[in-house]
Amino acid sequence: MNNQPYPDEMFDEAARREAANRPKLSTSLGANPTIEKTIPENVEWIDDAFYVKKTRFGLYTSVLKEPILGANFLTGPTNDGVLTMTRWHLKCLQEGTLQDHTSVVNSGFVGGKL
Numbered sequence: 001m002n003n004q005p006y007p008d009e010m011f012d013e014a015a016r017r018e019a020a021n022r023p024k025l026s027t028s029l030g031a032n033p034t035i036e037k038t039i040p041e042n043v044e045w046i047d048d049a050f051y052v053k054k055t056r057f058g059l060y061t062s063v064l065k066e067p068i069l070g071a072n073f074l075t076g077p078t079n080d081g082v083l084t085m086t087r088w089h090l091k092c093l094q095e096g097t098l099q100d101h102t103s104v105v106n107s108g109f110v111g112g113k114l
Contacts (some may be wrong), residue, residue, distance in 0.1 A: 036070035
């Protein structure tokens, strides 16, 4: 007879599900990311991972080098804000801690008959 309150298989399954649901860069980019058609030759790659460009609307967007060259990542009102948050987001994805800092407030699901 096993004295453990729960079988090890339950913990293994929970760990597997948690790892499968952990945010990845591909989920951060979404199903259909915007891709830059041309990347300037003189662009300054930050941390050899991304650069920040000013959009035609006066906002700033980070553009990734990998996994999809030219994929737009984060957008914000200031260059420094986008730089800081892109570094933070990529660091959390690398460390596997992004889910510790994010939550879904509303799923957007409307129940019932409309």
